[in-house]
Amino acid sequence: MTKILHIDSSLKGEGSNTRKLSAAIVAKLGGDVTYRDLVKSDLTPVNEALFGAYYTPAADRSAEQKASLAQSDELLAEIFAADVIVIGAPMYNFSVSSHLKLYIDLVARVGETFAYTETGPKGLLEGKKVYFAVATGGTPIGSPVDQLVPTLKTIFGFFGITDQTVIDASDGMAVDPEATMAKAFATIDALAA
Numbered sequence: 001m002t003k004i005l006h007i008d009s010s011l012k013g014e015g016s017n018t019r020k021l022s023a024a025i026v027a028k029l030g031g032d033v034t035y036r037d038l039v040k041s042d043l044t045p046v047n048e049a050l051f052g053a054y055y056t057p058a059a060d061r062s063a064e065q066k067a068s069l070a071q072s073d074e075l076l077a078e079i080f081a082a083d084v085i086v087i088g089a090p091m092y093n094f095s096v097s098s099h100l101k102l103y104i105d106l107v108a109r110v111g112e113t114f115a116y117t118e119t120g121p122k123g124l125l126e127g128k129k130v131y132f133a134v135a136t137g138g139t140p141i142g143s144p145v146d147q148l149v150p151t152l153k154t155i156f157g158f159f160g161i162t163d164q165t166v167i168d169a170s171d172g173m174a175v176d177p178e179a180t181m182a183k184a185f186a187t188i189d190a191l192a193a
């Protein structure tokens with residue numbers, strides 16, 4: 001059975017459009033689902049000591065460094081175990097939410113999700129697929145001010161996940177949100193299960 005990691009990052013609860021879209025994608029795909037709500041996860045902000053631990057070889061890490069990596073290790077275990085990752089990603093101030101950015105900072109780890117090679121950086125999560133369920137208040141995805149989808153595509157591409165699908169509820173949200181959401185749900189409906 002396909003293993004799905006379902007991630008949400010909207011500050012809103014039931015009224016969240018990205019939560020509705022990510023749930024619809026997961027329901028359409030079907031599989032063995034692990035759910036991660038980044039807003040309820042109480043993730044600790046990254047700091048110099050944590051980044052120091054990232055770059056310390058595992059065998060040389062102090063007990064304190066190992067303890068500091070616990071949250072990051074847990075998130076890594078989830079993403080390693082997944083075949084498919086579905087991410088609800090609201091546009092906040094033209095970019096990713098702070099919760100999703102912190103998640104990215106906690107899983108972008110040298111020797112784990114990417115490595116440096118003689119030919120440049122190489123993603124270590126090859127073979128997985130990612131769906132981005134994005135919603136905005138009207139800013140069109142793909143417009144010059146959209147920093148959300150380019151960020152997501154870049155970082156997950158950097159991890160080696162090049163099979164990427166964007167479900168987009170953006171252009172039209174300020175005028176006719178029902179129609180824009182209906183279009184996004186229709187796109188999800190047309191996805192191969």
Ligand SMILES: Cc1cc2nc3c(=O)[nH]c(=O)nc-3n(C[C@H](O)[C@H](O)[C@H](O)COP(=O)(O)O)c2cc1C
Pocket residue numbers: 010011012015016017018019089090091092093094095135136137138139
């Ligand atoms: C803090 C904040 C910042 C936002 N910034 C933008 C923005 O830059 N552009 C935009 O089109 N909509 C913006 N919005 C609107 C959200 O993108 C919109 O409400 C979208 O539905 C969020 O996804 P959600 O419904 O899953 O929370 C912002 C909303 C909030 C709460």
